[in-house]
Amino acid sequence: TSPRRRPPSPLHPHEAALYSSIALGPREPVAFCSGHGAVEPGLPSVPRRVDASDPHSTLPSHHRARNRPAVMSRAMLLKEDGNRHFQAGDFVGADSLYSKAILADPKNPALFTNRAMARLRLRLWDSAISDCNSCLALAPDNMKAAYYLSQAQLAIGDYDAALDSARSAHSLCAVTNDKSLAAVTAAVLRCKKERWEDRERKRKREGQELETELLELLGRRRDELLSAEADDVERNSIQDETACKMAVLQQTFERARAQSDERRQVPEWAIDDISFGVMIDPVITKTGKSYERASIMEHLRRHLTDPLTREPLMPGDLRPNLALRQACEEYLEDNGWAVDW
Incomplete structure (x- = not known):
């Protein structure tokens, strides 16, 4: 042979x-x-x-x-090589190879999301945002692009835009029943929390500035009264009265700060009985029980049964609970701390 x-x-x-x-x-x-x-x-x-x-x-x-597919295959070779560099932790090398792949095939949206992923690791936020937008211009329903875009926007402190992008990614996941639904749901919650924390920081800073400004006004008013008063008894009275007003003002602001920092109990209607987190996209089963979409879909991938009754349950049996969703949305708007409950 x-x-x-x-x-x-x-x-x-x-x-x-x-x-x-x-x-x-x-x-x-x-x-x-x-x-x-x-x-x-x-x-x-x-x-x-x-x-x-x-x-x-x-x-x-x-x-x-096959001339065009030959060009495409060159881009895919570069992409695969970039993937190997990315998996090895060489994000600079991966970025370079993805860039060459984009030059070879600039109409392939997947190449832009791959480079965006590498640039997220390199903390090149603006470049990652640009890549995600380029991908979405080619493929508006690309879930990865919306997801990566949210991460980059969150990193630069554009909290409203980050939440909008995360919601877009979540909607696309929900429509396609993508396995990334749980991760994208967590991203939405993170955006909500960081936006709330940013607003809280601004509110506290503005409150402190207002307190300082009011105390200064009381002090100036006291000094004006004292400069116009020669009687020692009246002068002492002015000082005591001003000191009392300042103390009341400071106590009022302290109580307001303490109340805002207090962690309250999350209402049961907002809690998902599978993940025990606050729901953002509740769906209702045939028995009338609501769950977070990501949690119940993950459960149904393992067991096609109702978690409560153990009766047969299919993904098509689930319906959005719009009223509960609106209530949870409003609750998290005012209680961002509940994300980590």
Whole structure:
């Protein structure tokens, strides 16, 4: 028996190239095409006959039709190489390879999300946002682009935009029943929490500034009264009265701060009985029980039964609980701390 031929060794993507040429033989032209890669030493090359009357017919029609896929495959090779660099933690190298892939195939939305992912790891927030927007311009329903966009917007403190992007990603997940629904739900909650915390910081800062301003006004008013009063008894009275007003003012602000910092109990109607977190997208079962969409869908991937009654339950049996969703939305708007409850 003849020895088995060893398969060609894989070629590094950077060394890959497309070769096509024509050699004029003694009687008729011969076209050579090696595709992606190089010919293994020792392997025979196979010539193809072509029509010499047509200067553009260097390759058969089915080979010419594959010219565009050849460019696409080069982009995919670069993408796969970029994925390997990303998995190895070389995010700079991955970014460079994804950029080359985009130059080879600028209409492929997946290449932009891959580069956005690398740029998120590199903390290049503005560049990641640009890539996500480029992807969404090509594919408006790309869930990954909306998800990554939310992360980048959150990192630069654009909390309203981040929440909008996270909600878009969540809606796309819910429609397609994507397995990333739980992660995207967590992203929505994180955006809500960070937006609430940002508003709380601003509210506290404004409250402190208001308290300082009012105390200064009381102090100036006291000084004006004292400068116009010569009687010592009246002067002492003015000072005591002003000190009392300042103390009351400070106590009022302290009580307001204490109440706002107090962690209250989350109402039971807002809690998902599977994850025990606050719901943001509740759906209702046939029995009238509501669950967070991500939680119940994850449960149904394992068991097609109602968590409460154990009766058969299918994803198509679930319906959005819009009234409860609105109530949870309003509750989290005023109680962002409840996200970590």
